[in-house]
Amino acid sequence: MLVREIMTAPGVSIHAGADLDEAIDLLASKRITLLPVVDDSHHLVGVISEIDVLRRAVEPDSRAQLGLLPDSEPLPRHLTEIMTKEPRTTTEGADVADLVDVFVTTSIKSLPVVRGEELVGIVSRSDIIRAFWRKDSELKDELVSVFADYGQQGWEFDVAHGVVTIRGTGSARDRDVAVAIARSVLGVRRVRVEGEG
Structure with a gap:
C-alpha cells in the first residue's frame, strides 16, 4: 500500500504569516494533531503540532502549586515562534509499512506528504486504520x-x-x-x- 492511496489531499495547512491563534483554532476545530505551515509557493516550511502549542501555551495553575510561581513568559503571538522547522516528511510513493514503523516507534501521529518541497497532503495513523477497515x-x-x-x-x-x-x-x-x-x-x-x- 502506498501513501498516495490513503493520504488526505490536499489536507489542512496554514500560511507562515498567520498568527498563532489562527493555528490553534484550526488544530481545535478540525480535530487534527499536526498543521503543516507553508509559504506563498505552498512549499512546506514547518509544522505546528499539539505538542508545540502545549509546551508554550499552558502555564501552571497557582491553585495547584504550593509555592510562588515565576513571572509568566510572554505568550508567543506568531506561529513561526513555536513551529517545528524542517519537520520529518514522507512522499506519495512511500510504502505505508515504513510509516507504520515510524508511527509505532515515535510519538509522531501524522506526517506531511511532499512532492519536492511542495506540500501535497498529510497522512496520519488514523488514515492507515481507516484503510484497513473494509468488509x-x-x-x-x-x-x-x-x-x-x-x-x-x-x-x-x-x-x-x-x-x-x-x-x-x-x-x-x-x-x-x-x-x-x-x-x-x-x-x-x-x-x-x-x-x-
Whole structure:
C-alpha cells in the first residue's frame, strides 16, 4: 500500500504569516494533531503540532502549586515562534509499512506528504486504520476486478479479516505476481498462497 492511496489531499495547512491563534483554532476545530505551515509557493516550511502549542501555551495553575510561581513568559503571538522547522516528511510513493514503523516507534501521529518541497497532503495513523477497515466482501469483489484488469483470472480467493488466501496453479513467478497484485488492494492485511507450482 502506498501513501498516495490513503493520504488526505490536499489536507489542512496554514500560511507562515498567520498568527498563532489562527493555528490553534484550526488544530481545535478540525480535530487534527499536526498543521503543516507553508509559504506563498505552498512549499512546506514547518509544522505546528499539539505538542508545540502545549509546551508554550499552558502555564501552571497557582491553585495547584504550593509555592510562588515565576513571572509568566510572554505568550508567543506568531506561529513561526513555536513551529517545528524542517519537520520529518514522507512522499506519495512511500510504502505505508515504513510509516507504520515510524508511527509505532515515535510519538509522531501524522506526517506531511511532499512532492519536492511542495506540500501535497498529510497522512496520519488514523488514515492507515481507516484503510484497513473494509468488509471482506468488498475486498473480494475488488480483488476479482483487479485480477481481471491484469488478465489474471485463473486465481480463486478467500478473504477472512483482511487476510487473502489465493488458490491456483502457476510458476513461482506467477504466484509472486498474484501476491503483488493482491497486496496492492487497499485493505488487504496479509496474503497467503495455496497450490502447487
